[in-house]
Amino acid sequence: xxxxxxxxxxxxDLLPLYYRRLFPxxxxxxxxxxxxxxxxxxxNREFSFxxxxxxxxxxxxxxxxxxxxxxxxxMVPYKIDIGAVYSHRPSQHNAVKSGTFQALEKxxxxxxxxxxxxxxxxxxxxxxxxxxxxxxxxxxxxxxxRALREDxxxxxxxxxxxxxxxxxxxxxxxxxxxLSVAARSAVAEYLSLVKGGEETVRKVVLSDPxxxxxxxxxxxxxxYFQQYAIVDQDILGSKESVDKVLAVLSPLxxxxxxxxxxxxxxxxxxxxxxxxxxxxxKKGGQYFDKEIMLQYxxxxxxxxxxxxxxxxxxxxxxxxxxTGRISVPIDLKELDTFDPFEVPTISLICEELExxxxxxxxxxxxxDKENEQEAxxxxxxxxxxxxSLAKYVKVFDRFLEAMARSRKGEMLKKSDLQKDF
Amino acid sequence: xxFPGRRKKVIGSSQNDLYDHCLQFYGQPPLENISLTEFETxxxxxxxxxxxxxxxxxxYVKNSEQYVKKLDAEFSSLNFPLRTELGDRRVxxxxxxxxxxxxxxxxxxxxxxxxxxxxxxxxxFIQQEMDLFRYRFGELTSKHKTDFLxxxxxxxxxxxxxxxxxxxxxxxxxxxxxxxxxxxxxxxYKVPFQDALDLVRTRKVYLLAGNxxxxxxxxxxxxxxxxxxxxxxxxxxxxxxxxxxxxxERLQPLLSHLSHAYVGQDYSIQKNMGKISLEQIDALxxxxxxxxxxxxxxxxxxxxxLRHGGRMQYGLFLKxxxxxxxxxxxxxxxxxxxxxxxxxxxDKAYAYSVRHMFGKEGKRTDYTPYSCMKVILSNPPSQGxxxxxxxxxxxxxxxKQKLQxxxxxxxxxxxxxxxxxxxxYQLACQKYFELTHNVEDAGFSLNHPNQYFTESQKLLxxxxxxxxxxxxxxxxxxxxxxxxRPSQANSKQAHEEMGDLDxxxxxx
Numbered sequence: 001x002x003x004x005x006x007x008x009x010x011x012x013d014l015l016p017l018y019y020r021r022l023f024p025x026x027x028x029x030x031x032x033x034x035x036x037x038x039x040x041x042x043x044n045r046e047f048s049f050x051x052x053x054x055x056x057x058x059x060x061x062x063x064x065x066x067x068x069x070x071x072x073x074x075m076v077p078y079k080i081d082i083g084a085v086y087s088h089r090p091s092q093h094n095a096v097k098s099g100t101f102q103a104l105e106k107x108x109x110x111x112x113x114x115x116x117x118x119x120x121x122x123x124x125x126x127x128x129x130x131x132x133x134x135x136x137x138x139x140x141x142x143x144x145x146r147a148l149r150e151d152x153x154x155x156x157x158x159x160x161x162x163x164x165x166x167x168x169x170x171x172x173x174x175x176x177x178x179l180s181v182a183a184r185s186a187v188a189e190y191l192s193l194v195k196g197g198e199e200t201v202r203k204v205v206l207s208d209p210x211x212x213x214x215x216x217x218x219x220x221x222x223x224y225f226q227q228y229a230i231v232d233q234d235i236l237g238s239k240e241s242v243d244k245v246l247a248v249l250s251p252l253x254x255x256x257x258x259x260x261x262x263x264x265x266x267x268x269x270x271x272x273x274x275x276x277x278x279x280x281x282k283k284g285g286q287y288f289d290k291e292i293m294l295q296y297x298x299x300x301x302x303x304x305x306x307x308x309x310x311x312x313x314x315x316x317x318x319x320x321x322x323t324g325r326i327s328v329p330i331d332l333k334e335l336d337t338f339d340p341f342e343v344p345t346i347s348l349i350c351e352e353l354e355x356x357x358x359x360x361x362x363x364x365x366x367x368d369k370e371n372e373q374e375a376x377x378x379x380x381x382x383x384x385x386x387x388s389l390a391k392y393v394k395v396f397d398r399f400l401e402a403m404a405r406s407r408k409g410e411m412l413k414k415s416d417l418q419k420d421f
Numbered sequence: 422x423x424f425p426g427r428r429k430k431v432i433g434s435s436q437n438d439l440y441d442h443c444l445q446f447y448g449q450p451p452l453e454n455i456s457l458t459e460f461e462t463x464x465x466x467x468x469x470x471x472x473x474x475x476x477x478x479x480x481y482v483k484n485s486e487q488y489v490k491k492l493d494a495e496f497s498s499l500n501f502p503l504r505t506e507l508g509d510r511r512v513x514x515x516x517x518x519x520x521x522x523x524x525x526x527x528x529x530x531x532x533x534x535x536x537x538x539x540x541x542x543x544x545x546f547i548q549q550e551m552d553l554f555r556y557r558f559g560e561l562t563s564k565h566k567t568d569f570l571x572x573x574x575x576x577x578x579x580x581x582x583x584x585x586x587x588x589x590x591x592x593x594x595x596x597x598x599x600x601x602x603x604x605x606x607x608x609x610y611k612v613p614f615q616d617a618l619d620l621v622r623t624r625k626v627y628l629l630a631g632n633x634x635x636x637x638x639x640x641x642x643x644x645x646x647x648x649x650x651x652x653x654x655x656x657x658x659x660x661x662x663x664x665x666x667x668x669x670e671r672l673q674p675l676l677s678h679l680s681h682a683y684v685g686q687d688y689s690i691q692k693n694m695g696k697i698s699l700e701q702i703d704a705l706x707x708x709x710x711x712x713x714x715x716x717x718x719x720x721x722x723x724x725x726x727l728r729h730g731g732r733m734q735y736g737l738f739l740k741x742x743x744x745x746x747x748x749x750x751x752x753x754x755x756x757x758x759x760x761x762x763x764x765x766x767x768d769k770a771y772a773y774s775v776r777h778m779f780g781k782e783g784k785r786t787d788y789t790p791y792s793c794m795k796v797i798l799s800n801p802p803s804q805g806x807x808x809x810x811x812x813x814x815x816x817x818x819x820x821k822q823k824l825q826x827x828x829x830x831x832x833x834x835x836x837x838x839x840x841x842x843x844x845x846y847q848l849a850c851q852k853y854f855e856l857t858h859n860v861e862d863a864g865f866s867l868n869h870p871n872q873y874f875t876e877s878q879k880l881l882x883x884x885x886x887x888x889x890x891x892x893x894x895x896x897x898x899x900x901x902x903x904x905x906r907p908s909q910a911n912s913k914q915a916h917e918e919m920g921d922l923d924x925x926x927x928x929x
Contacts, residue, residue: 152614153631175615175631183615186622209594211624 006324006345012052014346015076015319021383022349023072023317024393029065030400032082034172035407044104046083046090048312049075058083058312059090078321081312085177103310105178108154108171108187111313112140115165116300122233122241127322129165129340132232137167138335139224140299143217144169145332147191151213156403158396159330161343163320167330168313172403181307188306193217193298202248204294206287218290221297229296248295316396319346328392329399344388352387440522442565443502444557446573446648447655451527457671460531464679466499467528471549473499476866478552479845484559492556501525503560534666535679537659542680547652554648558641566640567608575644580609580634588627588634595627596636608637617643697743699752705742709877711870712811712853713796714738716823720807725760730800730808732771734791736778741790741871746779792869793847812837812846812853829856 033042047060062068072080084103086093093101114133118125123132141159148154148171158170179187193214196203206214229235236242305311318327324345330338384390455463473495481488496503502521529550536546561569570577585592585604592604599607617633619642620626627634635643667673697705706718717735721727727735732753739749753775754767762771773782780787793810802809811820817838824834833856840849851867854860858880865876 150630151628153629179615182618186614186618189622190624190628211595212591212627213624215594 006347008321008324010347011078011319011321011324012076014350015078016073017350017353018319018346019069019073019076021353021379022387022389024384024389024396025065025069027393027396027400028317029068031172031396031403035404037407038085040089041085043089044086046086046310046312047315048081048083049077050079050081051075051077059093061090061092063089078319080315080318082315083312084310106309106311108176108179108184109306109311109313110144110169110171110188110191111162111166111302111305112137112144112168112299113162113166113302116302120233120296122235127165131339131341132228134340135224135228135232136297136299137340138338139220139228139297141167141169141330141332141335142220143299144191146216146220147213150216151190152187155406156399158316158399159332160316160327161325161330161338161340162314163318163325163327163343164323168327170313170316181309184309185303185307188301188303191299192301192303193294194300202291202295204291204298206291206294210287217298218293221293225293225297229293233296235296245292248292326389326392328389329395331391331395344392349384349387349389353383355386440519440526442569442572443518443522444554444561444565444569445522445526446651447526447529448573448651450530451523455527459527460672461675463524463528464531464535464675466501466524467532468679470495470499470501471532471546471553474549474552474556476848479840479843479848483552484556489556489560503557532679533656533659534663534672535676537656537663538680543653543656547649547656550652551645551649555641555645558644566637570640570644575647577610577612577635577640577643580611585609588629591627592634592636595625595634596639597625599636603636610635610637610640610643612643616646619646697748699748702739702752705874708857708881709874711850711867711873712823713809713850714870714874715827716811717807721756725756725758726762728806728808729774730802730806732774733778734796734808736775737788737790738870738874740778742874746776746781749775749779790869790871793850793867796870797846810846810850812841812849817841824853827857829853 029042032045043061043063045061046058047062048056048058049060050056060071062071083090084106087100087102087104088096114121114124114129114136115126117133117136121133121136123130145157145159148157148169154171154173154176156172158172160168160170162168190213194203234241235245305313314327316327316329319325320327324347325340325343326346326349328343384393474492477488477491477495481491493503500521502518502525532546536542558566558569580588582605589601589604592609593599593601611632612635614621614628614631614633617626617635620633620635620639621628626639667676702718703722706715710718714735717727717731720731721735736749736753739752744752750772753771754764757767757771758764776782778788796808797810797813800808802814811823815823820841821834821838824837825831829837833852837849837852837856840846840852847867850873851863851865854863854867854873854877858877860880863876865872867873
């Protein structure tokens with residue numbers, strides 16, 4: 001069983017073990033160094049830790065992978081956040097002349113949180129999630145991943161499960177890390193379709209012409225809508241929920257005469273017949289069905305998370321203290337079968353670590369005795385490979401490989417241009 | 422830029438290279454020598470142009486027909502380059518196209534010096550220059566637009582015909598107002614999305630692989646962003662090198678006045694002196710005074726006192742409408758004596774300052790009444806003060822109440838408050854003029870309280886014919902001490918040289 005009875009009270013015992021033997025430090029360091037192309041990129045990166053008893057410390061920075069490991073093992077953070085790459089070492093920011101310490105670069109990030117969908121979820125609310133509403137995350141990932149790659153031309157996206165009720169996206173391309181605040185906010189707005197808070201009933205408004213981005217997004221939503229909204233969420237299942245759907249449209253329709261639903265077809269059609277809208281100049285009403293689908297399913301982003309260059313976001317591979325789950329990378333090739341409830345918890349992987357080892361392990365132990373330092377690493381690698389964490393680290397490895405290949409390609413291109421052979 | 426007194430002629434052959442397009446990005450500063458006169462003239466004319474851009478931009482929808490018409494007129498009257506080709510023989514006497522472009526170039530850089538110093542000045546300057554640029558770019562032919570882009574290294578590739586064909590449907594649905602035909606005909610530019618943020622943010626453009634596909638007519642937005650960025654950076658750099666420029670004492674007074682410049686009549690010499698009697702003032706304050714002066718007059722009547730700032734602003738205004746020194750002394754004494762000041766104290770303390778205003782004491786400068794700019798920008802009022810511009814300095818609620826007391830209609834009040842919100846204080850006052858005089862259009866561009874009075878009297882047939890007296894607009898309004906003797910002599914000489922520039926100082 002995945003959860004293996006996780007109990008938050010065990011964290012103080014489990015975390016040290018996790019940081020000593022399971023946290024993938026070398027991959028982590030490899031990621032944040034970005035091939036060492038920019039000097040001091042890792043050294044000037046801000047981390048923040050939340051320690052036991054909710055003590056929060058900012059402006060942590062480290063000079064080497066080793067220092068990072070030692071500090072994390074010493075401080076045993078309950079939560080880890082990653083911030084921006086600054087102009088100076090964050091740990092020395094007080095020594096810098098005021099005004100000169102500035103956030104320079106950071107990945108472009110997105111945070112999709114299930115609570116933002118509470119007005120359209122019937123199965124759960126607040127911090128709860130279930131397999132029925134998880135589809136919303138799947139839809140969000142598909143739509144955003146496509147747009148970021150095809151429309152914006154980004155290549156290196158890391159999607160991470162947040163550990164409880166959402167997903168994060170880290171866009172790691174060079175160009176993405178260098179984006180200004182204005183550019184980040186423009187990207188986030190381009191990707192936003194659902195607008196309005198408590199007081200807004202109709203949150204999606206479409207008008208001619210429909211931008212290709214919206215059409216792409218709609219085709220993703222349509223793929224899932226039948227199963228998700230009609231079956232799982234059962235949005236037409238009770239008078240109350242039907243009324244809710246109609247309420248979205250009521251400003252436009254004088255009277256809903258009837259509507260039908262086609263239970264078996266893959267693409268779902270909502271038929272509405274309305275008395276025509278009184279001399280209202282807006283042509284509104286022709287895209288009802290699309291607007292409803294989008295309002296119920298389209299990703300809801302928090303623009304503020306994406307805007308700020310210095311915004312801190314939960315780190316991949318950190319533990320979620322409430323659920324015990326590790327924030328693991330999501331393999332988009334297996335997206336439709338991803339189950340948040342199968343994500344390993346810290347208690348599970350620690351338990352897996354303690355299981356008796358196979359015979360080959362003894363040979364490895366002999367090799368270790370020869371070289372202590374490398375041994376530590378090798379041991380760690382062997383260790384996580386024995387746990388459920390393995391497959392997620394593999395996803396991370398592939399992501400890092402792709403970035404390395406791309407960097408190599410860039411360098412070759414550059415040296416070709418400079419006729420440097 | 423070096424500024425010896427002599428003017429040097431530019432060699433003819435390089436003419437065509439230097440200014441081969443009527444529009445430019447102002448990337449390179451001018452490298453020639455010019456006279457101080459030209460320096461001043463150019464600056465003043467461009468300032469007038471920018472102020473017109475501002476005013477017209479508020480009164481009419483930007484780039485609408487009327488906007489274009491009005492701005493066209495300003496361009497021709499002020500001799501700035503618009504569309505014509507360099508070698509265009511259509512120029513009718515007056516300045517050649519080349520001269521116009523040269524003026525455009527030089528005047529822009531001079532104003533940079535004057536407007537780089539504070540955030541507010543920079544913002545204003547950038548805003549007007551951008552509007553100006555947008556207007557001029559819009560007036561170019563398609564060919565000239567492309568020329569301009571190429572000359573300025575805006576390396577935006579055009580999209581090939583095949584690519585356009587394959588993306589046709591997507592292009593049509595992503596940009597406003599496009600059809601299959603226009604997509605085929607028009608040029609599209611591939612621009613990295615970071616350079617087209619406004620279009621990306623509102624999803625008004627097609628994006629593919631990080632590039633925005635911009636139709637030709639939208640390219641101006643991109644160009645404008647580029648323009649704004651460059652100008653912003655340039656102004657910051659200019660500000661840093663400003664101290665060196667300001668140490669040149671010929672330039673320092675001019676530059677510091679330009680940003681507060683009032684470029685019209687200065688109402689210092691009035692031919693109608695003595696044509697107003699003191700008894701008329703109360704009535705006139707309600708009919709023909711601008712709100713600031715009406716406010717000051719009322720405060721004076723109620724409190725029998727005004728502080729220094731109020732005395733200066735109001736006192737000089739009264740001088741401007743025709744009060745003699747004796748009348749002024751009588752006016753102020755009679756009011757102050759009703760308050761806490763006895764006649765003796767008045768003669769000792771306050772009379773001196775009244776005489777000072779009339780140039781009868783101290784340096785004997787005949788001070789000129791304050792323009793709107795001066796009232797709005799300098800010496801803001803504090804507790805116990807009644808001077809300043811009510812549209813600028815009063816809390817909107819209080820302003821509203823005051824206007825209600827003065828029986829301005831509610832819709833009129835709303836219009837005024839809208840203008841105030843947009844920081845168009847002089848236009849708000851103009852609107853006040855229109856509402857209190859019951860006219861649709863004031864018929865003038867307000868920038869001086871005495872102008873308000875004159876126009877009001879004209880309208881009401883008050884019979885006060887004020888002859889226009891021309892004077893140097895750059896004459897400091899308080900302190901000629903900034904200029905040392907030699908430069909004062911210099912500007913006197915410049916003044917004679919500027920004899921034919923009377924045309925600047927006509928009211929509309």
